[in-house]
Amino acid sequence: MVSPSAGRVYFSRGRAHLSPPRLVPEGVVTGRFSVLSPGTERRRMAATVSEPPSAAGYMSMGRDPRSGGWMIAPVAHGAPFEPDIDGAVVAPEGVSVHVAALARFGQMALLGLDRLPARTDLDNAVVVGSGPVALGCVLELRRRGVRQVRVLTRRAAPPIGHAPGAECVDRLPPGSGLVIDAVGDPGPIADALSPGSVLGLLGTPEADVVLPAAVMHRGGWTVVGMHELAPMRTGSYQTAYHTVAAHLAETLPPDLIRVWCRTVPGERAPNVHALLAGRGRPQEPVIVFAWAP
Secondary structure, three states: OOOOOOOOEEEEOOEEEEOOOOOOOOOOEOOOEEEOOHHHHHHHHHHOOOOOOEEOOOOEEEEOOOOOOEEEEOOOOOOOEOOOOOOOEEOOOOOOHHHHHHHHHHHHHHHHHOOOOOOOOHHHEEEEOOOHHHHHHHHHHHHOOOOOEEEEOOOOOOHHHHOOOEEEEOOOOOOOOEEEEOOOOOHHHHOOOOOOOEEEEOOOOOOOOOOOHHHHHHHOOEEEEOOOOOOOOOOHHHHHHHHHHHHHHHHOOHHHHHHHEEEEEHHHHHHHHHOOOOOOOOOOOEEEEEOOO
């Protein structure tokens, strides 16, 4: 079996480094592209200042040998993988690399939104963040028929503002009934939540993040964990991804894809990782690394 850690990028001493390419055995899918997950990878990279080195990334892309569509597997950047690896998803044939990558974040939102209470008012949703997870959530809300989605972000003119129906705001509007944290930092939002609000945790919080239990109790909040790998029905994972990928391929114009997605040569991955915590971070929410075959 191929080791999941056999990727092209690894974290050590708080920085990203390149590994040399490795020979891909026959019958194994070559990692042609990989997708950056900025928040998760920034945290994992920082952890290696005091912890052992670790593989970087968990979305490597290659061609599905059966359908020819792009296959995204939960292995490190550029790593090869077995065609039947658990947790992989396959895009419909003909879907582009960028749409396949963007759909992976929309899949997270679809599965997370399915966990909300049945009577949750999606039309009153606020999405916190402007990165790929937030963008995937905005697009999924639109797919579900929400006409306008408010996006809480401090970034000036973020690309997510080009999403159909998106309205960027710099503070939580009063009376927001549904607030979805897509950055993994729900603490600052808590003080501004209205009584009876639903707080969705779509971004992955730090292990030490604490929400005020007494305030939640008095405010009658509903807090929903929206992690994509929480228990689900068999087949739901691939079905969710296929649904999102097919919808985006059909509805998104190419000019929007160019605003949101950028392909970067894989050898520049350490440079991109070095920018994640600073102002020089790429504007595009979806970064795809290209690895030479």
